[in-house]
Amino acid sequence: FGKYCDEQCKEFMLCKTEESDPRRCLADGKAVTACALEFFRKVKQSCRQEFDDYARCLEFSSSKMEFRYCRKTQAALDNCMLEKLDLERPHLGYFRCQGFITQKDPSLRLIWSAHMNQHQGYPKTSQGIQPGTGLGSIGTASLVCCRYAVPTTVECKLL
Incomplete structure (x- = not known):
């Protein structure tokens, strides 16, 4: 989501930083929300099973939702996102x-x-x-x- 909606998020955060009145940033906030909805609709349509498997693994594999226990389901989701949506997971950092x-x-x-x-x-x-x-x-x-x-x-x- 962060990489897919990067520009909208940056614009919103820039507005929040520069403006003292949060009402001036409503349009940018709506753009972030619209982008997020678009992203998750695409994920749901193309990679729902992989997304659900990964979320379930994170939720139930440890009390701290540690990623290390879910690398297989993460890889399956990453592959699906790359193949079907042409979205590559951003590298760490x-x-x-x-x-x-x-x-x-x-x-x-x-x-x-x-x-x-x-x-x-x-x-x-x-x-x-x-x-x-x-x-x-x-x-x-x-x-x-x-x-x-x-x-x-x-x-x-x-x-």
């Missing part, structure tokens, strides 16, 4: 990012270099990528960098 840069973006090397000049060491990646290497595709994996607003950093990882 997606919503912390201010913006994304992929290996196809020519500014990646400049941002990566600026980041390296400001900080000692290299950004943590699962494969230990060093600046100037691995900036293209590696098999089916892609290097994705995330710009964070505070602190001003760039974090890269292979997906």
Whole structure:
């Protein structure tokens, strides 16, 4: 839902932050609600069984609704969402990012270099990528960098 309705949610939160009168944000709030309804209708129409199985697993597998017990049903839901709705689950940390840069973006090397000049060491990646290497595709994996607003950093990882 968060990725599907990202723009509407950002507009609503921006309005809430900028406006002292909440009535000025009603239209943006309605847009978020409409987007959420559209999203869940699509999920219900295309992946209802997988969604229900995952929700049931989360609810009954542990008292704290821990994800670790439900990875199989999560994978089934993720596959259904990707195949039938062309929606990919965002990677962990997606919503912390201010913006994304992929290996196809020519500014990646400049941002990566600026980041390296400001900080000692290299950004943590699962494969230990060093600046100037691995900036293209590696098999089916892609290097994705995330710009964070505070602190001003760039974090890269292979997906």
